[in-house]
Amino acid sequence: MKAGETAQAARELRTKGASQLxxxxxxxxxxxxxxxxxxxxxxxxxxxxxxxxxxxxxxxVRRVSLDRSDDESLLRWLDPHEVLVLPNTAGxxxxxxxxxxxxxxxxxxxxxxxxxxxxxxxxxxxPDVRGLLEATETLAREGFFVLPYTSDDPVVARQLExxxxxxxxxxxxxxxxxxGILNPITIxxxxxxxxIPVIVDAGxxxxxxxxxxxELGVDGILMNTAIAAADDPVTMARAMRLxxxxxxxxxxxxxxxxxxxxxxxSPVEGRxxx
Amino acid sequence: MDIVVNGETRAAEPGVTIERFLLDHxxxxxxxxxxxxxxxxxxxxxxxxxxxxxxxxEVVHFVGGG
Numbered sequence: 001m002k003a004g005e006t007a008q009a010a011r012e013l014r015t016k017g018a019s020q021l022x023x024x025x026x027x028x029x030x031x032x033x034x035x036x037x038x039x040x041x042x043x044x045x046x047x048x049x050x051x052x053x054x055x056x057x058x059x060x061v062r063r064v065s066l067d068r069s070d071d072e073s074l075l076r077w078l079d080p081h082e083v084l085v086l087p088n089t090a091g092x093x094x095x096x097x098x099x100x101x102x103x104x105x106x107x108x109x110x111x112x113x114x115x116x117x118x119x120x121x122x123x124x125x126x127p128d129v130r131g132l133l134e135a136t137e138t139l140a141r142e143g144f145f146v147l148p149y150t151s152d153d154p155v156v157a158r159q160l161e162x163x164x165x166x167x168x169x170x171x172x173x174x175x176x177x178x179x180g181i182l183n184p185i186t187i188x189x190x191x192x193x194x195x196i197p198v199i200v201d202a203g204x205x206x207x208x209x210x211x212x213x214x215e216l217g218v219d220g221i222l223m224n225t226a227i228a229a230a231d232d233p234v235t236m237a238r239a240m241r242l243x244x245x246x247x248x249x250x251x252x253x254x255x256x257x258x259x260x261x262x263x264x265x266s267p268v269e270g271r272x273x274x
Numbered sequence: 275m276d277i278v279v280n281g282e283t284r285a286a287e288p289g290v291t292i293e294r295f296l297l298d299h300x301x302x303x304x305x306x307x308x309x310x311x312x313x314x315x316x317x318x319x320x321x322x323x324x325x326x327x328x329x330x331x332e333v334v335h336f337v338g339g340g
Contacts, residue, residue: 035338035339035340036338036339036340037338037339037340038338038340039338042338045338058339058340059336059337059338059339060336060337060338060339060340061307061334061335061336061337062334062335062336062337062339063280063281063332063333063334064280064301064306064333064334064335066279066280066282066284066299066301066333073302073305073306073335073336073337074335074336074337074338075305075335075336076305085336087336088339088340090339090340103314104307104309104314104332104334105307105336107307107314107316107317108305108307108336109317175340176340202340222340223340224339224340225340
């Protein structure tokens with residue numbers, strides 16, 4: 001290869017992005033999904049969305065206040081043509097509640113996607129997998145693309161796929177804990193158990209956590225607090241964008257095998273004075 | 275007449291539509307979703323649906339969440 005061709009090839013390599021994330025037939029340019037909660041202002045949230053490169057952002061469905069004029073919809077700040085605004089069912093403790101909230105979210109008319117949460121425990125915010133399966137089945141039958149937040153359990157993941165989930169979203173550690181990937185093996189088990197996308201949802205605390213998850217080969221990551229609770233959320237959003245992309249590229253590259261002892265990188269032959 | 279909105283009793287003028295009720299409370303019918311007596315209303319129906327005494331409304335919108 002001549003120098004000019006090499007430069008061209010190098011340029012292509014530098015700009016080669018990771019492959020796309022596809023959920024229920026819809027392709028997204030970023031494997032990072034962010035939440036819109038806990039920001040000090042909607043302005044910061046929008047800046048973080050831009051810096052993160054995410055094309056999906058979750059929102060919660062809540063009662064309006066009839067008495068507070070500052071209680072405004074986040075749709076004032078998000079362009080549904082630019083990003084997928086993904087309603088969640090956060091705060092629901094039964095399948096019936098979650099189904100009701102999912103229907104309300106869909107009635108906003110943005111898409112058929114829903115992030116399904118059925119919480120079973122207030123302290124750990126672990127999912128109630130029985131309620132989750134029931135709600136997934138109901139909503140999938142109604143034409144929803146259901147993205148259930150679930151425990152890192154391959155059996156449950158397979159059951160969710162059978163119930164019609166469009167992806168499974170196992171937790172890496174408890175919601176809002178920032179502890180990172182506590183059990184990479186179970187995340188791998190989940191990936192092996194299903195053929196739908198696996199998106200790590202919850203637990204990522206910093207950029208290396210995101211890279212570790214992506215290097216495992218998960219299809220994407222959903223995070224909120226890691227960005228929103230950083231001292232400088234906008235810069236952290238950019239860090240996460242880079243980490244998710246770096247982790248994915250590393251996964252797609254196929255890492256070198258690990259070994260116990262050193263192996264020289266320079267030739268052992270022809271050493272000076274040998 | 276009284277209706278119940280998001281769990282609280284509210285006064286509404288007889289004959290008022292849901293759209294009018296929302297606008298009177300500075301709520302944009304384009305960004306909220308309304309459930310009336312357990313049934314979700316299509317956005318296009320808000321201007322036609324007249325409130326009846328005792329109606330139970332759930333009026334929701336999107337807020338920040340993860």
